[in-house]
Amino acid sequence: MIASAFGVLFDGFAYGMLLFLLSVGLSVTLGMMNFVNLAHCSFAMLGGFVTVTLTNDLGWPFLASLPLAFLSAALVSIALERVLYRRLYGASDLAQCLLTIGIVFVSVAVAAYIYGTIQQPVNLPSYLRGSVAIMGQSLGVYRLFLIGVSIVITAVLVAALEFTRFGAQVRAAVDNQRMARGLGIDVDRVFAVTFALGSGLAGLGGALAIEIVGLDHAFAFTYLIYVLIVVAVGGLGSIAGSFVAASLLGISDMAGKYYFPELGAFLIYFVMVALLMWRPLGLFGRR
Amino acid sequence: MAEALLALEDVRAGYGDAIVLDGITLAVPDGGSLAILGRNGVGKSTLLLTIMGFTRVSRGAVMWRGRDITRAGPHWRARKGLGWVAQERDIFPSLSVEENLMVASRPGRWDLGAIYGLFPRLRERRASRGNHLSGGEQQMLAIARALMTNPMLLLLDEPLEGLAPIIVEELTGAIRRMTADEGTAFVLVEQHAEVALSLSAEAIVLERGSIAHRARSQDLLKDAATLERLIGLRLAEEASGF
Ligand SMILES: Nc1ncnc2c1ncn2[C@@H]1O[C@H](COP(=O)(O)OP(=O)(O)O)[C@@H](O)[C@H]1O
Ligand SMILES: [Mg+2]
Numbered sequence: 357m358i359a360s361a362f363g364v365l366f367d368g369f370a371y372g373m374l375l376f377l378l379s380v381g382l383s384v385t386l387g388m389m390n391f392v393n394l395a396h397c398s399f400a401m402l403g404g405f406v407t408v409t410l411t412n413d414l415g416w417p418f419l420a421s422l423p424l425a426f427l428s429a430a431l432v433s434i435a436l437e438r439v440l441y442r443r444l445y446g447a448s449d450l451a452q453c454l455l456t457i458g459i460v461f462v463s464v465a466v467a468a469y470i471y472g473t474i475q476q477p478v479n480l481p482s483y484l485r486g487s488v489a490i491m492g493q494s495l496g497v498y499r500l501f502l503i504g505v506s507i508v509i510t511a512v513l514v515a516a517l518e519f520t521r522f523g524a525q526v527r528a529a530v531d532n533q534r535m536a537r538g539l540g541i542d543v544d545r546v547f548a549v550t551f552a553l554g555s556g557l558a559g560l561g562g563a564l565a566i567e568i569v570g571l572d573h574a575f576a577f578t579y580l581i582y583v584l585i586v587v588a589v590g591g592l593g594s595i596a597g598s599f600v601a602a603s604l605l606g607i608s609d610m611a612g613k614y615y616f617p618e619l620g621a622f623l624i625y626f627v628m629v630a631l632l633m634w635r636p637l638g639l640f641g642r643r
Numbered sequence: 644m645a646e647a648l649l650a651l652e653d654v655r656a657g658y659g660d661a662i663v664l665d666g667i668t669l670a671v672p673d674g675g676s677l678a679i680l681g682r683n684g685v686g687k688s689t690l691l692l693t694i695m696g697f698t699r700v701s702r703g704a705v706m707w708r709g710r711d712i713t714r715a716g717p718h719w720r721a722r723k724g725l726g727w728v729a730q731e732r733d734i735f736p737s738l739s740v741e742e743n744l745m746v747a748s749r750p751g752r753w754d755l756g757a758i759y760g761l762f763p764r765l766r767e768r769r770a771s772r773g774n775h776l777s778g779g780e781q782q783m784l785a786i787a788r789a790l791m792t793n794p795m796l797l798l799l800d801e802p803l804e805g806l807a808p809i810i811v812e813e814l815t816g817a818i819r820r821m822t823a824d825e826g827t828a829f830v831l832v833e834q835h836a837e838v839a840l841s842l843s844a845e846a847i848v849l850e851r852g853s854i855a856h857r858a859r860s861q862d863l864l865k866d867a868a869t870l871e872r873l874i875g876l877r878l879a880e881e882a883s884g885f
Contacts, residue, residue: 527742528743531773534697540722
């Protein structure tokens with residue numbers, strides 16, 4: 357048991373990074389734009405199925421399919437934003453929930469119609485399989501890859517938000533929409549781009565998730581819960597908060613499954629309740 | 644008559660179904676200036692919001708350089724040369740002073756260097772967050788931020804409200820310089836009627852959403868009876884209030 361503690365930590369952190377990729381976009385749209393997009397994991401699922409189709413049916417290399425998973429989720433989200441979401445920006449939370457949960461049902465039905473209800477396999481290239489020994493520990497190569505990708509993405513996101521003009525416009529639009537518009541910032545466009553980026557990251561997360569947690573038609577529902585937990589615990593709109601919350605939850609979920617099998621998957625909920633009682637606005641939440 | 648920079652033609656506007664302004668007709672020429680006076684709640688801010696496109700216009704037209712912009716969105720108007728300083732100042736709290744200035748900047752003669760020349764204090768505070776500024780600094784930043792968009796017409800909503808006399812002096816100096824020297828047209832809403840009238844060429848007085856009086860500013864400045872009747876202002880008292 358002692359010997360595997362590091363292994364549990366490692367696997368849990370890798371799983372947490374997956375949760376981070378899946379949830380960071382939702383945290384941004386919910387926290388910054390006040391839009392309750394329960395269909396966020398439908399975009400993740402879309403990314404997963406794009407990768408499955410490209411690699412299994414069309415023979416694409418796994419890595420080459422990842423940008424397309426990102427792009428397709430981003431593009432579909434732009435279309436949905438234009439046609440449906442934009443009409444409900446000022447609407448009640450309930451209206452937004454009803455619309456987006458409806459989209460989840462539709463996406464699940466469409467996925468079942470096209471791909472059936474079985475788990476989808478994914479073919480990893482040989483260099484992402486197996487494990488390497490680092491300091492006497494055997495670490496899964498794919499999990500190392502996942503952690504690397506997530507950390508790079510986090511760094512790019514934070515830098516883009518803090519140091520680019522576009523990032524400043526996002527923050528300005530979140531602070532005060534009216535003033536942002538009054539200064540010539542196209543707030544609708546800023547939000548649409550932000551939304552597309554977040555959905556694209558979910559698509560990428562969906563593709564990267566297949567190897568770890570599998571992919572089937574119900575993914576959009578199954579992971580909605582985890583993603584909402586990460587967002588609530590991390591604090592709305594905080595990238596750093598999502599990162600920390602996803603790591604904590606990933607590690608505690610993994611630890612629960614290893615050390616307290618009888619509690620099984622419930623530990624993650626205890627952790628959530630405890631953290632939210634300690635900080636009701638989330639770890640990094642401001643409102 | 645030469646084509647006005649900004650013109651409102653018989654405008655009726657408000658929020659939702661509530662009508663606040665009615666029958667507003669006015670024009671500001673290139674490089675011109677207009678003071679808007681009136682008691683609290685008569686619709687001065689609403690008039691500026693209408694020019695920016697934030698209210699519902701149910702009659703009449705807003706014209707910008709001869710073009711009907713009544714249905715254009717605020718960000719489009721801002722990009723076409725309207726600069727707005729809101730009464731609430733509306734500094735972005737999570738942006739630094741310099742980010743507040745840069746976030747909406749557009750090329751032109753007002754850049755960071757020129758702004759810091761006009762408001763040296765903002766240079767000292769350029770790394771501070773927007774929510775860590777004093778009232779006077781926020782007001783300077785709000786004006787400076789609007790200037791960074793290099794507007795042709797600047798809408799100023801009570802820029803001197805609640806400021807210490809020394810800062811009022813500093814700000815009026817800045818407004819005088821940027822308009823007289825640079826030829827930027829402006830519309831100024833101000834409680835300090837004397838200051839507003841001494842800065843501007845033309846003036847209107849609003850009463851319950853309509854224009855009750857128009858005059859050249861220097862004439863209105865001498866017309867104590869009208870000022871007292873319409874805005875309850877006694878000039879001598881106002882002056883000694885400083
Ligand atoms: N956002 C709003 N929604 C509805 N009514 C408003 C709003 N803002 C102002 N009003 C109303 O419009 C009228 C004029 O307000 P305002 O333009 O702020 O006056 P002033 O700037 O001259 O003090 C007031 O009766 C006020 O209550
Ligand atoms: Mg006002």
